[in-house]
Amino acid sequence: MRRIRDICKVEWKYLGRSRMWSLLPLLHLFYWIWLIVRYETDSNGGNGMRMEYFYGNFLTIMPVAMLLCGLLANFIVQRDRRSGMERLILAWPVGKTEWLAGKWLAAQSYGLAFTVPVVLVQGIWLAAFGSHEERLLDYLFYTVCQMGAALCFFISLGLLIGVIVRNRFAFLLLPLLWWVLFTLQNDAQGTGNINVLWRWLAPYDLTRFRYNIVRDSRGLWDIPWTGLHQGVVATASLLIAVAACLVSYTHRNEKRESRILLAICAALLLPVLVGGWISYSEFSDRVDRFRHDGAIYAVDNRNEQYQQGYGKVVSDFRMQETMLSLRFPGENRLAAEAELLLVQSEKEQSSLLELTLNRRFQMESLTSELPMKWEHKGDLLTIRLSEPLRRNSTLRLSLAYEGSVDSYRQQGLNRYSSVTSSSIVLPKALAWYPQLGSRMLAKSFEHNGVALGFTMADEYSYMEPGATHYVVKLEEKRDGSVLLPIPASGKSDAVYAGSSSSGLFIYEGIMEERHMGSIRIVNHPDLMDESVRGVEKQLRQIEFLNRWFGMKLKPAELYSGILLFSPDAYYQDDEYPVRSPWHILRLPEVKSSSLKILLEWIYEHQFPLPGRAPLPDFRSHYELLNSSGADKELTADQLLFVEEVEKLDHSDWDELAALGGKLYKAYIESGKSESFDPLAALRQLSLQKGSDAE
Amino acid sequence: MKDERIHTVHIQDLAKSYRRKHALQPLQLKLMKGVTGLLGPNGAGKTTFMSLLATLVKPSNGTAQIYGHDLIDGARDIRSLLGYMPQRVNVPGQLTGEELLLYAASMKGIKDAAARKQEAERVLNEVNLLERSGDRLKGYSGGMRQRIGIAQALIGQPRLLLFDEPTAGLDPSERIRFRNLVRGLGQERTVLLSTHIVSDLDSTCEYVVVFHKGRLHFQGTLQELADQAAGKVWETIVSPLQAEEWYAKRLVVSGSREGDGMRLRLIADEIPTAEAKSVEPTLEDGYVAVLKENML
Numbered sequence: 001m002r003r004i005r006d007i008c009k010v011e012w013k014y015l016g017r018s019r020m021w022s023l024l025p026l027l028h029l030f031y032w033i034w035l036i037v038r039y040e041t042d043s044n045g046g047n048g049m050r051m052e053y054f055y056g057n058f059l060t061i062m063p064v065a066m067l068l069c070g071l072l073a074n075f076i077v078q079r080d081r082r083s084g085m086e087r088l089i090l091a092w093p094v095g096k097t098e099w100l101a102g103k104w105l106a107a108q109s110y111g112l113a114f115t116v117p118v119v120l121v122q123g124i125w126l127a128a129f130g131s132h133e134e135r136l137l138d139y140l141f142y143t144v145c146q147m148g149a150a151l152c153f154f155i156s157l158g159l160l161i162g163v164i165v166r167n168r169f170a171f172l173l174l175p176l177l178w179w180v181l182f183t184l185q186n187d188a189q190g191t192g193n194i195n196v197l198w199r200w201l202a203p204y205d206l207t208r209f210r211y212n213i214v215r216d217s218r219g220l221w222d223i224p225w226t227g228l229h230q231g232v233v234a235t236a237s238l239l240i241a242v243a244a245c246l247v248s249y250t251h252r253n254e255k256r257e258s259r260i261l262l263a264i265c266a267a268l269l270l271p272v273l274v275g276g277w278i279s280y281s282e283f284s285d286r287v288d289r290f291r292h293d294g295a296i297y298a299v300d301n302r303n304e305q306y307q308q309g310y311g312k313v314v315s316d317f318r319m320q321e322t323m324l325s326l327r328f329p330g331e332n333r334l335a336a337e338a339e340l341l342l343v344q345s346e347k348e349q350s351s352l353l354e355l356t357l358n359r360r361f362q363m364e365s366l367t368s369e370l371p372m373k374w375e376h377k378g379d380l381l382t383i384r385l386s387e388p389l390r391r392n393s394t395l396r397l398s399l400a401y402e403g404s405v406d407s408y409r410q411q412g413l414n415r416y417s418s419v420t421s422s423s424i425v426l427p428k429a430l431a432w433y434p435q436l437g438s439r440m441l442a443k444s445f446e447h448n449g450v451a452l453g454f455t456m457a458d459e460y461s462y463m464e465p466g467a468t469h470y471v472v473k474l475e476e477k478r479d480g481s482v483l484l485p486i487p488a489s490g491k492s493d494a495v496y497a498g499s500s501s502s503g504l505f506i507y508e509g510i511m512e513e514r515h516m517g518s519i520r521i522v523n524h525p526d527l528m529d530e531s532v533r534g535v536e537k538q539l540r541q542i543e544f545l546n547r548w549f550g551m552k553l554k555p556a557e558l559y560s561g562i563l564l565f566s567p568d569a570y571y572q573d574d575e576y577p578v579r580s581p582w583h584i585l586r587l588p589e590v591k592s593s594s595l596k597i598l599l600e601w602i603y604e605h606q607f608p609l610p611g612r613a614p615l616p617d618f619r620s621h622y623e624l625l626n627s628s629g630a631d632k633e634l635t636a637d638q639l640l641f642v643e644e645v646e647k648l649d650h651s652d653w654d655e656l657a658a659l660g661g662k663l664y665k666a667y668i669e670s671g672k673s674e675s676f677d678p679l680a681a682l683r684q685l686s687l688q689k690g691s692d693a694e
Numbered sequence: 695m696k697d698e699r700i701h702t703v704h705i706q707d708l709a710k711s712y713r714r715k716h717a718l719q720p721l722q723l724k725l726m727k728g729v730t731g732l733l734g735p736n737g738a739g740k741t742t743f744m745s746l747l748a749t750l751v752k753p754s755n756g757t758a759q760i761y762g763h764d765l766i767d768g769a770r771d772i773r774s775l776l777g778y779m780p781q782r783v784n785v786p787g788q789l790t791g792e793e794l795l796l797y798a799a800s801m802k803g804i805k806d807a808a809a810r811k812q813e814a815e816r817v818l819n820e821v822n823l824l825e826r827s828g829d830r831l832k833g834y835s836g837g838m839r840q841r842i843g844i845a846q847a848l849i850g851q852p853r854l855l856l857f858d859e860p861t862a863g864l865d866p867s868e869r870i871r872f873r874n875l876v877r878g879l880g881q882e883r884t885v886l887l888s889t890h891i892v893s894d895l896d897s898t899c900e901y902v903v904v905f906h907k908g909r910l911h912f913q914g915t916l917q918e919l920a921d922q923a924a925g926k927v928w929e930t931i932v933s934p935l936q937a938e939e940w941y942a943k944r945l946v947v948s949g950s951r952e953g954d955g956m957r958l959r960l961i962a963d964e965i966p967t968a969e970a971k972s973v974e975p976t977l978e979d980g981y982v983a984v985l986k987e988n989m990l
Binding site for chain 1: 745748749750751752769770773774776778779780781783784785786788789793797798800801803805830843846847858
């Protein structure tokens with residue numbers, strides 16, 4: 001041990017006194033400091049959550065550090081060989097294992113010079129800004145796991161290559177392996193991410209690393225599984241290092257030393273294989289679930305592939321009330337009791353009621369005051385009343401069901417819905433509660449550009465046919481904050497009640513809530529200031545649009561970046577009580593392209609688009625957005641319109657906006673006719689303005 | 695070699711081949727305490743022989759006993775009594791001379807830090823580098839680096855010292871100092887000194903071994919080596935034109951300008967010219983005589 005320590009010390013001296021090698025960890029540290037300063041000084045807040053920003057950069061920097069550390073391990077073996085010191089040292093009475101172990105430890109400590117500062121910087125940064133503090137230790141553990149094991153692995157690999165390859169090709173081989181690693185990781189189809197062999201060989205837990213690492217309800221997820229994977233990687237690193245000792249300087253092999261090394265190899269191989277298999281199986285199950293869902297929700301019609309956003313519910317009934325009592329009996333399990341009050345409002349009489357409830361729930365009971373038969377097949381819960389129900393008659397249903405709720409997207413790499421002890425992600429589109437009509441809960445399309453040959457739409461949901469009064473009771477006290485599109489009732493923190501025309505979702509995670517008048521703003525604390533700015537901007541937009549076009553838009557009741565279903569993010573009408581604060585309100589659709597472009601030009605001057613300064617002259621704007629020809633040359637009619645606009649006084653934007661508003665109203669008065677002539681309308685308004693002025 | 699003292703190194707049929715190339719033909723050799731010179735031109739197999747004794751490579755055939763330890767089974771024991779200075783070592787410039795020697799001392803099993811420091815200072819003093827011990831090795835001249843290489847070999851009072859071309863790069867005064875050092879070391883230890891500079895051996899060695907093309911060509915005392923040329927060394931003065939011809943065709947050991955002609959010293963079985971005079975052979979003459987079949 002003394003010799004190993006002394007070899008290690010000498011290697012430290014080498015490293016400490018080498019400008020290049022000692023500078024690299026410092027540059028790495030300074031780079032992180034610069035990144036953090038950049039984040040904190042970015043007044044636009046466009047970098048997202050701190051952790052998202054952190055791990056986004058981590059993904060880039062860590063592999064570079066990994067390669068550098070591997071090259072160093074390679075170098076410290078090759079250096080002695082090239083200088084002749086190897087001959088000198090091997091003539092000293094030091095065992096080859098001691099010698100390589102000393103070098104390996106020195107290289108590992110060099111790896112720590114990259115890992116420890118990152119962890120410290122991360123910890124200090126988050127602690128100083130009070131961000132993610134509930135999970136700070138988890139994140140630090142995750143960073144240590146990922147980077148520590150990855151660097152450890154590459155250092156061992158570098159050492160092994162340095163020992164085996166005795167020429168300069170050794171310095172090329174490691175970058176080559178590294179390059180292959182990244183080619184696999186970043187291949188367009190993502191095959192590497194879900195490939196069995198690659199999963200075993202990946203030096204860091206890639207599949208949870210790349211996708212949605214922070215946007216999940218509690219940030220990084222399944223950290224224990226990452227710990228297992230990285231534990232396997234670290235053990236494999238030891239195995240490689242021991243193998244390097246075994247295959248090095250074979251003429252110096254002593255029987256006892258060889259036997260010990262072989263025994264260690266065998267002892268390390270077992271946990272590597274077992275741990276690797278467990279880690280792989282967990283992932284494999286996830287991919288299988290995704291594959292299974294993909295098969296269920298396959299869509300053949302190519303037109304449907306492009307129908308993103310929301311679908312329409314077809315039903316003779318309307319849901320008046322939904323009362324839900326929820327329990328979470330285990331990881332990714334939900335048990336619910338539901339009381340539904342429905343009204344048959346669409347036909348004179350109807351006996352068929354279709355509801356959608358995820359197929360993974362087992363129906364324990366379904367009762368009603370009216371005689372009926374029911375069947376839960378697939379996601380469709382079909383109820384046939386013995387007697388048809390007349391218009392405006394009500395129907396009460398009581399349901400009890402239980403099942404698993406985890407589902408995945410992005411080739412199984414991204415968690416779409418889940419329940420854990422500290423988080424809930426239950427989007428409406430999962431149909432975790434009975435929803436009106438027959439709905440397709442997801443859509444999967446053939447896609448030859450991805451590894452599994454199909455992809456699933458992330459954001460798909462249905463527009464509710466009307467508002468429903470919801471009462472949701474969580475029977476178990478949750479530790480974290482819970483968000484639903486309806487507010488908590490005053491009686492209890494665990495009961496939520498209110499009306500919603502967009503359905504329900506439940507989200508539990510780290511979040512902060514602020515109020516702006518009657519508006520609730522809920523988001524991750526890191527994003528709250530940005531959210532507030534976004535809401536303020538939307539309120540200004542609403543006020544402007546109402547004034548400009550005489551619209552009657554109202555702000556949403558809840559603004560949140562955590563929207564677990566899509567229509568609210570896109571839909572413009574103000575019937576929806578929830579809205580993403582970052583979504584910029586669009587102008588109403590106008591069929592006439594000239595009018596549309598004019599309105600957009602005026603609107604952009606009021607609310608500039610991010611990263612694009614509004615163009616000062618209308619002609620340039622028109623040419624930029626004109627899609628009539630590749631050369632963007634305007635037609636004669638368009639030119640006439642542009643010239644008419646250019647005659648207006650461009651110094652008074654209020655005047656221009658007022659004119660635009662009048663044009664829009666004229667368009668509305670024309671019945672949104674396609675034959676509406678914006679040029680004629682503009683000329684008429686100009687003449688009218690001239691005569692008014694006289 | 696006269697067998698009057700205890701042999702410390704017994705070599706039996708030791709040979710080394712690299713694939714089809716025989717770097718060292720099987721050889722029998724016994725070494726004893728004292729300084730033994732290892733002479734031979736470049737590529738003679740001297741470094742291979744040294745590497746075998748230093749346990750750096752495994753012999754293809756044969757064996758050796760060094761201080762009673764088998765070359766293969768007792769390699770670790772041999773290393774613990776070995777001081778080896780390889781032919782070309784680019785000592786690490788980032789370390790100081792003292793740090794390198796402390797490193798060597800640690801690797802050679804000196805556990806106590808104070809003892810390591812004392813030992814490092816001792817050998818630094820031996821090679822006249824004590825004053826520069828704190829300087830980084832990258833600031834050392836070629837000769838100083840050579841001396842630090844010698845110093846590391848002396849760490850731990852090894853019983854077998856192997857110096858491979860130790861005087862290359864040393865200035866004349868350092869070379870004299872080194873010879874004196876080696877002579878002293880030879881009192882108690884077995885020293886094998888590889889060189890192709892014959893004058894290095896004159897004042898240091900008692901015995902000499904000559905290798906050529908992987909074969910052992912001679913072993914004996916210095917006088918015995920010189921005697922290999924007895925009666926075959928001639929001196930004569932010839933014209934420069936004829937000297938050019940003789941350099942090409944005869945074994946000319948040395949030559950110097952004298953008047954309009956050239957005084958040549960050459961080895962030949964027969965008197966080369968009627969004017970030639972027979973002279974006493976030197977060590978270099980003996981060395982050339984041993985190798986003469988391969989030199990023409």
